[in-house]
Amino acid sequence: MLTLFGVVTVIFFLFNVLPGDPAKMMLGQNQTQEQLDVVSKKFGFDQPIGKQYLYYLNDLSPLSFQSKDPIDYTYLEEGKYQASKLFSLGNNYVVLKLPYLRESFARPGKRVSDVIGETLPNTFVLAITAIIIAMILGVFLGIVSALFKDRWLDKAIQVFSTLGMSVPSFFSAILFAWFFGYVLHKYTNLEMTGSLYELDDFGEAMSIKWKNLILPAIVLGIRPLAVVIQLMRNSLLEIFNQDYIRTARAKGLSEFKVIRNHSVKNALNPVITAISGWFASMLAGAVFVEYIFGWNGLGKEIVNALNSLDLPVIMGSVLIIALLFIIINIFVDVIYGWLDPKVKLQ
Secondary structure (H helix, E strand, O other): OHHHHHHHHHHHHHHHOOOOOHHHHHHOOOOOHHHHHHHHHHOOOOOOHHHHHHHHHHHHOOEEEEEOOOOOOOEOOOOOOOEEEEEEEOOEEEEEEOOOOOEOOOOOOOEHHHHHHHHHHHHHHHHHHHHHHHHHHHHHHHHHHHHOOOOHHHHHHHHHHHHHHHOOHHHHHHHHHHHHHHHOHHHHOOOOOOOOEEEOOOOOOEEEOHHHHHHHHHHHHHHHHHHHHHHHHHHHHHHHOOHHHHHHHHOOOOHHHHHHHHHHHHHHHHHHHHHHHHHHHHHOOOHHHHHHHOOOOHHHHHHHHHHOOOHHHHHHHHHHHHHHHHHHHHHHHHHHHHHOOOOOOO
C-alpha cells in the first residue's frame, strides 16, 4: 500500500507540472472561455495543486468523502460511479466505491477504467503467450546447454541467447513483421499487423484472429527467452556440483531422474524471479511490439494517449501497471515457498 501510495503521488505531481491547461487538452483549442471555465470547475482544474491532489486521492480511494453540495467537485453525482453510502458526516457522505480513474480527455464521457478494460485483456493474452513460449523453450534450451557444456550445441545456444538479449524489441518486431508477414506471407499466411479481435469480411461482427498472436508473442518472448536460457544453464551447472547430486548419481539414479527430480526444481528460483519481472514489464504494455504489430493492447493505448496528451488515460494506465507489479511480486514470494522449503512464508 505504501508503494502504491508513492506511485500515485509521483504520477500526480509529474503529470500536473506539465505546461498547458488540462481543460484545453480536453476540449481542444477552439473552445470559448466560458466552456473552459465550466470544464475546469467540473474537474477541479481551477483549484490549487494541493487540493487537486486531495481530490485525486479521494477519487482513487475505495473509502471516500462525497459532498452533498452540487457545486463541489466531490458531489455525489448520479451515474458518476456506483457508490454505497455508509453514513453522513457534516456536509459529506462517507461512501464505499470502486477506484475512480476519471474520464478520458480525448473521448469525453468515457471512463479511463473502460478504456483500460478494453485493452488490458489483449495485453494479458499477448504477455501470457510470450511468457509460456519463453519458459518452455528457455528451460529446455538451458538444460540442453548445461548438459552439453562447452560443446558446439552449447555454443550455438549461447550465440542465440546473446543475440536475443542484444537486439532491441522494436527492431525484432519490424524484422519479423516484414519477413514473415510480407516476404513469406504466401507460405505463412501471417499479416504484418493485426489484433486479437477484428471485423469479419462483411464488417458486421468481431471475430478472433489467433494467427495475429503468433508474431508479436514470439517477438515479445525473445528477450525473456534469452534470459531464461542463461539463468537455467548457470543455475544447473552450479547445482551439478552439489553433494546431493553426486549422492543421487552414486545411488544409481538415471541422469534423467537426477535432472528431473533433484536439479530442475532447485534451479528454477532465479528463473521465476526473472520471469516475474519480465511478465510485469510485458503487462506494462510492450509498447513497441504492440504499436508495430497494431495489437490493440495497453501499450498501444498509452502511445495514443501520449500523442493526444490524454493525461487521465496515461496516469490510470501507469497506476494499473504499478498495481500489477505489486501483485505479481507478492505471488512470486508465495511461489518461492513452494519451490524452496528453506523459504518460510510468514
